[in-house]
Amino acid sequence: MATYCLTVARLQLALGQGARRFHVAAALDAKAKVAMSHFEPNSYINYDKLRSNIDIVRKRLNRPLTLSEKIVYGHLDDPAGQEIVRGRTYLRLRPDRVAMQDATAQMAMLQFISSGLPKVAVPSTIHCDHLIEAQIGGAQDLQRAKEVNHEVYNFLASAGAKYGVGFWKPGSGIIHQIILENYAYPGVMLIGTDSHTPNGGGLGCICIGVGGADAVDVMAGIPWELKCPNVIGVKLTGTLAGWTSPKDVILKVAGILTVKGGTGAIVEYHGPGVDSISCTGMATICNMGAEIGATTSVFPFNHRMKTYLEKTGRGEIAALVNENQDLLVPDSGCHYDQIIEINLSELKPHINGPFTPDLAHPVSDIGSVAEKNGWPLDVKVGLIGSCTNSSYEDMGRAASLAKQALDKGLKCKAQFTVTPGSEQIRATIERDGYAKVLRDVGGVVLANACGPCIGQWDRHDVKKGEKNTIVTSFNRNFTARNDANPATHAFVTSPEIVTALAIAGTLKFNPETDFLTAPNGEKFKLVPPTGDELPARDFDPGQDTYQHPPADGLGLKVDVNPQSNRLQLLEPFDKWNGNNLEDLRVLIKVKGKCTTDHISAAGPWLKFRGHLDNISNNLLIGAVNIENDAVNKIRNLLTGEFGGVPDVARHYKVRAVLALLLFFVFVHHIIGSYYNYYYTFHYNKVYNNAILIDIAFITKHNVSWVVVGDENYGEGSSREHAALEPRHLGGRAIIVKSFARIHGEYDKISIVGLKSLAPGKPLKAVIKHSDGSSETIELNHTFNETQIEWFQAGSALNRMKELQK
Numbered sequence: 001m002a003t004y005c006l007t008v009a010r011l012q013l014a015l016g017q018g019a020r021r022f023h024v025a026a027a028l029d030a031k032a033k034v035a036m037s038h039f040e041p042n043s044y045i046n047y048d049k050l051r052s053n054i055d056i057v058r059k060r061l062n063r064p065l066t067l068s069e070k071i072v073y074g075h076l077d078d079p080a081g082q083e084i085v086r087g088r089t090y091l092r093l094r095p096d097r098v099a100m101q102d103a104t105a106q107m108a109m110l111q112f113i114s115s116g117l118p119k120v121a122v123p124s125t126i127h128c129d130h131l132i133e134a135q136i137g138g139a140q141d142l143q144r145a146k147e148v149n150h151e152v153y154n155f156l157a158s159a160g161a162k163y164g165v166g167f168w169k170p171g172s173g174i175i176h177q178i179i180l181e182n183y184a185y186p187g188v189m190l191i192g193t194d195s196h197t198p199n200g201g202g203l204g205c206i207c208i209g210v211g212g213a214d215a216v217d218v219m220a221g222i223p224w225e226l227k228c229p230n231v232i233g234v235k236l237t238g239t240l241a242g243w244t245s246p247k248d249v250i251l252k253v254a255g256i257l258t259v260k261g262g263t264g265a266i267v268e269y270h271g272p273g274v275d276s277i278s279c280t281g282m283a284t285i286c287n288m289g290a291e292i293g294a295t296t297s298v299f300p301f302n303h304r305m306k307t308y309l310e311k312t313g314r315g316e317i318a319a320l321v322n323e324n325q326d327l328l329v330p331d332s333g334c335h336y337d338q339i340i341e342i343n344l345s346e347l348k349p350h351i352n353g354p355f356t357p358d359l360a361h362p363v364s365d366i367g368s369v370a371e372k373n374g375w376p377l378d379v380k381v382g383l384i385g386s387c388t389n390s391s392y393e394d395m396g397r398a399a400s401l402a403k404q405a406l407d408k409g410l411k412c413k414a415q416f417t418v419t420p421g422s423e424q425i426r427a428t429i430e431r432d433g434y435a436k437v438l439r440d441v442g443g444v445v446l447a448n449a450c451g452p453c454i455g456q457w458d459r460h461d462v463k464k465g466e467k468n469t470i471v472t473s474f475n476r477n478f479t480a481r482n483d484a485n486p487a488t489h490a491f492v493t494s495p496e497i498v499t500a501l502a503i504a505g506t507l508k509f510n511p512e513t514d515f516l517t518a519p520n521g522e523k524f525k526l527v528p529p530t531g532d533e534l535p536a537r538d539f540d541p542g543q544d545t546y547q548h549p550p551a552d553g554l555g556l557k558v559d560v561n562p563q564s565n566r567l568q569l570l571e572p573f574d575k576w577n578g579n580n581l582e583d584l585r586v587l588i589k590v591k592g593k594c595t596t597d598h599i600s601a602a603g604p605w606l607k608f609r610g611h612l613d614n615i616s617n618n619l620l621i622g623a624v625n626i627e628n629d630a631v632n633k634i635r636n637l638l639t640g641e642f643g644g645v646p647d648v649a650r651h652y653k654v655r656a657v658l659a660l661l662l663f664f665v666f667v668h669h670i671i672g673s674y675y676n677y678y679y680t681f682h683y684n685k686v687y688n689n690a691i692l693i694d695i696a697f698i699t700k701h702n703v704s705w706v707v708v709g710d711e712n713y714g715e716g717s718s719r720e721h722a723a724l725e726p727r728h729l730g731g732r733a734i735i736v737k738s739f740a741r742i743h744g745e746y747d748k749i750s751i752v753g754l755k756s757l758a759p760g761k762p763l764k765a766v767i768k769h770s771d772g773s774s775e776t777i778e779l780n781h782t783f784n785e786t787q788i789e790w791f792q793a794g795s796a797l798n799r800m801k802e803l804q805k
Contacts, residue, residue: 034320036096037183038313039166039546040123045317047324050074050187054327057084064331066231067300068266071206074327075189077223086337087230087264090784092223095189097123098215100165101175101450102156103130103602104193106610107720108212109159110570111797112219116804118163118554121221125166125183126156127175130606132449134417135458138426142171142447151566152610155558162553163219172545173422173448176200176387179207180283181312181424186301186321186328191218193720195290196387196475201298202283203305204321204328206266208296211720213796220800225786229295230265232257233336236273238345242528243363243512245397246281247389247473247494249342250288251350255360256340260712262294265337269299270330273344278533279308280391287388288475288492291357293715301328304533311534349497349512353477354469354489356593363497367508375489375507376469380461382412382502383482384495385419385446386453389473392425392539396531398499399434402441404526405503408518412442413505415461419446419453427542428535441503452482455603459483469507471498478597480622484604496529567610572801573727575794581732581751583768585652587705588634588645591626595715598622599722609721616725620645620707638703649729652703706749709736735765735779751779757791759784 036043050071057073058065061084065073076082077092084091098120100108105126112120131152132145146153153170160167168178175192176199183190186204190197193215200207208226218224234253240246253267267289269282277285282299289297299305301321309318321328349363354375361369370377384390384398395418405411418438420426426448429435435445450456453474462468462485469489470482477490491507500511503526509516515523550556560567590598601618608615621632621644628642635641636648643651707726713736714722726734733751747770753763762778769775783791793799 034316036123036185036188039182039548043123045185045188045320047187047320047327051324051327053079056080058331060084064334066233066268066334066336067204067270067328067330068206068229068231068268068298069334070327070330071187071189071298072226072229072266074187075206084228086228089228090225090786091228093189093226095122095191095218095224097183097188097190098125098218099175099179099183099190099192099194099197100124100126100212100215101130101192101194102126102128102152102170103606103609104212104720105156106152106567107612107724108193108215108219109156109163109165110567110610111212111216112163113159113558114570114572114797115216115220115800117220120164120219122218123166123183124164124215124219125168125178126160127168127178128153128156128170128172129174129449130454130456130609132170132447132451133456133458134419134446134449134451136444138445138447141451142449145170145447145449149566149607151561151564152607155560155567155610157547158556159558160547161549162556162558164549164553165219166549167547169545169547171423171448171543173420173425174387174390174450176283176287177390177421177425180280181422185309185314185317186305187324191215191224196287198289198294198296199283199287199387201286201289201296202279202281203308204299204301206296206298207286209290211723213720216800217796222800225784226295227264227782230337232262232265232267232294233339234267234269235271235339235341236269236277236344237271237341238273238343238347239276240273240281240344240347243349243496244344244347245349245494245496246277246284247288248347248350249277249344250285250291251352251360251493252342252347253285253340254288254292254352254358255350257292258358259291259356259715260293262289262292265294267292267294267297268330268336269297271341273342274299275302275304276344277304278391278393279304280393280533283391284388284394288357291475293712300330301325308534312539349494351471351491351493351497353491355477355479357475357477357492363493364510364512366491367506367510370469370507376467377507378469379414379471379501379505379507380468381415381417381459381470382498383417383419383452383470383472383474384498385417385421386450386472386474387421388453388475389495390419390421390425392428392535393531393533394473394495395420395425395429395434395438397529398495398531399429399437400529400531401496401499401503401526402437402443405516406437406441408516408522408524409520410503410516410518411440412502414502416441416443416499416502417446417452418443419451420448423448423542423545424539427540431540432535432537454606455481455484455601456606457483457603459485462488471501471507473498478593478595481597481602484601499529500526565611565614566607568612568614570612570797572798573794575798576754576792578755580754581704583748583750584732585637585703585705586747586749587649587652587707587731588620588623589626590620590707590709590713591624591629592710593715594620594623594709594713596722599714600725612724612728615721616649616728617646619649619725619729646729649705649726649731652705653730704730704732706733706735706751707731709734711737757781757783757788759788 056079184200184203195209197209286297473495480486748768750766790796
């Protein structure tokens, strides 16, 4: 590659600096092949294809393009024929690669196995980061996770080996940090089975969080569909300084846009202020963009990204990117659907929460706001790290504050935990002394994993239901997310502010103005944090935790024990029967916010992500029932008694199946033939009447059901399980926003118009009230033609199999 770069320089001297870059690239096409990563030497970056597609689309649209549009449209399956209208049309795309974390990878790989394909069509990886529970400390917790999750890790490793998927073992780090360090590069399009996949936007990528079914499409070589996103521009001016950090940018944006303001849009940062933010800082901003509902977020290529690529051992990619940087910045004069301007020089440190990541407060105000609202002021635990803020720079800035406290004889008043983002970060902060400083101030260094951020935290310092406050550098703070305690007031902020508040032990501390008191009575202020963007020496890679897939895995076997309670091979869903959905019952009418954490909780339930039936036992257990304001307590319409949401849903499903099963068993096993049945019916009236009454009861009381919810239903991550579980337990539809029109669980709902289902054509819901009256409302949907085919086939996977025949 050095020879290539030298030749480029000589050619530019010969041709003149004004020579167009693509002339050089074309002249050296044979030498310009650069691998997408060290781990995939035969998969190459293809900027020529990206440039060609962009040129086709720009000519068609006849206007300048945003950076988001360049990368997205540059990956179109048919750039010449694709209809392109922001916010309206569906794009058929060809992403470059797929990444899966271990919780969602289980379902994704189970679905891929069901597809019958021999190998993935694009580079793909699995990352073991979600199943490690924080209990004691990094080494002990990791060892315990390997023992507890052995079956799942073995399944993922063997499935990866068989189907050509790279496998990052437990302890390697959090998926998004591993992607940034090894696989992300400007202009790549990556889809990942985690909502914080947009982290890669900090390195100029379009990285989008999806469900396992979408990942399977891409791994199967099928074009992936995305509604053409709008583009929100965030113009940054000024310079970050002092206590203000990259995290404060997204905390401010979240306060402006709220948790749904970015829905259907890519957030594109631009402007002169961008250059004052490190590459990992840009990743932090993009990562938490998931909390505003954005499709993804992205920054334009600059020298910070180039330096990061070089420092992470990807100098060849950096050189190639530099030669194609015109593709990786927005066109002058491009149009944004909305513009937000933030002056970084005026931006103050922020802290958001509790219970929602868009409730933004300047740190200087949080103490008085907490007092006014009755929020606990004492900080019980400060937690830094997670996929959002676990870079070398983050750890260094936190350590600079910890050292100041230690020099004055102070330690943290609150408990303090540290989560390194990757094995490379862990090893490097150990080598450079940051980890020791953080331990000395009272910190516990946890495993290189998600841990408390996703609820993998075995917390014992407070009782469930006890009001308390924690501050984290995480990205999400929904009720009970971190520790399963709905009374925990969780606030998200920067690692620097977390560290300062953990030292002070109270929300009333403003590090910009307030003093701490040393044991000797001396009062002192913390100096604003400092930290190197990247290590002066190269990163220490630590232990080798990557498993390469063999060149040919066809002869390998993936075993799933039929008796397992962690893994379960999938059975196909039934095809649509061609009729309207009649007399559906309302399983639950959800009150207020209903995130994916309410629909399919994480934490201890993560162990069942590969077993659809078992994980369905957490269906909507966090949702509030409007009938009684209770959580996980709904009326069973067949018995009149109250029970848990999954219990009632199972009763509806099993009761219907059981009635038919009893009928079958009695007729074919006890009686022996259908013809003898009628005779025996007269002979054994009680038993047979009971069966017939049961069947009639089920027929009369249709046990298929719907869920009714409010706005923004399904906000958060793990959307796939939140969709699969209702379907598995007999749900037929989720109806949201037309909330007040459906009066109660006794109503029946029929969804009509399915025979003529078409894109953009609303369906109708006929609501039959318990008093005999009825009304009809329109139901909007977002199905395109392909998704309608999925519905009719019973699922996307069913449709994939149909197309293979």
